[in-house]
Amino acid sequence: MPIHLRAEPGDYAPNVLCPGDPVRAQYIAETFFDPGFKQVNEVRGMLGFTGTFEGKPLSVQTTGMGAPSAGIVFDELAQLGAKRLVRVGTCGGLADDMSMGDTVIALTAAADDHAPRQLSQMDGIVPTATFSLVEEAARLTREGSMGKVHIGPIVTSGLFYEPNWEKFNTWKALGHLAVExxxxxxxxxxxxxxxxxxxxxxxxxxxxxxxxxxxxxxxEDMKRGVDQMMEIGCRVAVSG
Ligand SMILES: O=P(O)(O)O[C@H]1O[C@H](CO)[C@@H](O)[C@H]1O
Ligand SMILES: O=c1cc[nH]c(=O)[nH]1
Structure with missing residues (x-):
């Protein structure tokens, strides 16, 4: 049993949705999972739930905010048998053609944060999404009637309150869509x-x-945006 996710192998589905916020984790389970889901973690308020989506096993696990917290959760999910992680988060928009409530699909996430580089031991690493999941998300987006979706590189920052604000303008000039x-x-x-x-x-x-x-x-717009993102979130997570 891992230290922070007090569960046993089998308590989580192989496919796990990963929001930062425990309130969002509970909302997702209550709103999108089939009836009968169960709570599998509550340590430190990092709520986790396992159930099914349209009959297919699916979990949702809070990561907390920032890479050090999330890294613990991702590692322990791997220890518990997870095979696919789908973050269902929020971000700050950088792109000019973007509006609040739009959905972003991150092809890559530049690590403007020490923790992912410390873990990989490679300063030049380009953290990249699994391409088959990007393809599936893009396909579902075209099929559905959800709002605007943006696909491209994003930035993962180690700081929410960045003192060097000019950085965001530079990431934007370099084609990055959002920061989280x-x-x-x-x-x-x-x-x-x-x-x-x-x-x-x-x-x-x-x-x-x-x-x-x-x-x-x-x-109100946040709820609408999360509901739109979740039109593809659960489907991508259980696809294949
Ligand atoms: O809404 P979540 O998923 O927590 O994501 C974003 O919101 C938090 C900052 O407000 C950070 O965790 C950031 O990544
Ligand atoms: O990390 C984040 C998340 C949401 N909005 C931001 O500006 N930054």
Missing amino acids: MEAAMMYVVGAMKGMEALALMTVSDMIGEGDGDTVRISD
Whole structure:
């Protein structure tokens, strides 16, 4: 039994949704899982649930915020037999053609954070999604009627309150779509432990050009955005 996910192999499904926020984990289980799901973790409030989605086994596990916390969870999920991780997170939008509530699919997650580089022991690592999951997510997006979806590189930052705001403008100029705090770690742990991985995120704020220019999403739009992301989240997680 791992130290932070107090569960046994078999308590989690091979496919696991990974939000940062425990409230979102519970909302996902209650809203999208079939009736009869069970709670499998509550240590430190890092809620985890296992059930089924359209009859197929699926878990959802909170990661907490930032790569050090999420890295513990991803590693322990691997110890418990997980084979596929699908992050269902939020992010700050950088791209000009983006609006709050849009969905981002992260092809790569640049590690502007020490933890994924420390773990991989490679400063030049390019943490990358599993391409078959990107393809499936893109296909489901075309099939559905969800809002705007953006596919491309993102940045995983070690800091939410970045003192060097100019960095965000540079990442944007380099074609990065969004910033968040866990995807690079998930892609690195996935590569090292043989787990497929894909990060999906709802744009929860638009990063302005200067510190203090950022605009935050309303609670109502956040719910709409998460529901849109979840139109593909569960399906990608159980696909194949
Ligand atoms: O909404 P979640 O999934 O937590 O993701 C984003 O939100 C948190 C910061 O507010 C960070 O964890 C970031 O990655
Ligand atoms: O890490 C994050 C998540 C949401 N919004 C941000 O600006 N940063």
